[in-house]
Structures are given as structure tokens and as C-alpha cells.
Amino acid sequence: MPLASGASATRTVSGTGPVVFTGTDTSLDFTAKSGTTTFVVSHLVAAPNVAPTVPKLEDEYWVMRTYDGGTYTTTATFSGQDRLYREDMATPSRVKLQGRAPAATAPGRR
16 A cells, blocks of 8 residues: 555444444445444545546545455445536446455556
8 A cells, every 4th residue: 555644544344324433434334234344444545655547636545455254245435535527426326446356566446
């Protein structure tokens, strides 16, 4: 993980319902959950070391890692410092969540 200012929070989840990752501007609402899973969420206020090749929000991003076992279905909410454009809020399908494998050096994937 790159060096940047920000915050991290760890939560162990074994049931459904909302979970707030304090200080990271992130919450996950679990609608299905089996087993127990530890989540670590980091909200970094810096440009990622490899930026997506598509339009992006400004210099902030999140790293989410899971440990242990279990399966889950969740909806994520990121509040962050950047604000979405009015067009994005009117058409949420314009906003994409990028992802990449740990320690990847290629741009993110959808």
C-alpha cells in the first residue's frame, strides 16, 4: 500500500446490517452474510500510484481487504471529500467502482 495521509478501520462482521468504518468515509450494508470476515478499509487522500484510464474523482481512493472466511453480499457507500457532478448524481450508472488485484501495477479494472 502506498504511503499517504488518511485513515484505516478494521471491523469483524458475522451478520447482516450496516457497518460503519469510522474515519474512512465508508460504510457497508450487508444484506447476506455467512461465516465471519474481517474487513480492513483504508481511505487515502492522495493520487493512486496507478490511476485509472477513465475519468476519476480527485486525489483520494479507498483500499478494501478481506481476511478470514465467509461469504457476503453488501452495498458500499463512500462519502469522501470529492463531490459527484450533478450529471453523475442524476445518472448513477456514469459512476464506476474500479478495482485491481493487490500489488498490481496495471490500471484498475471495472
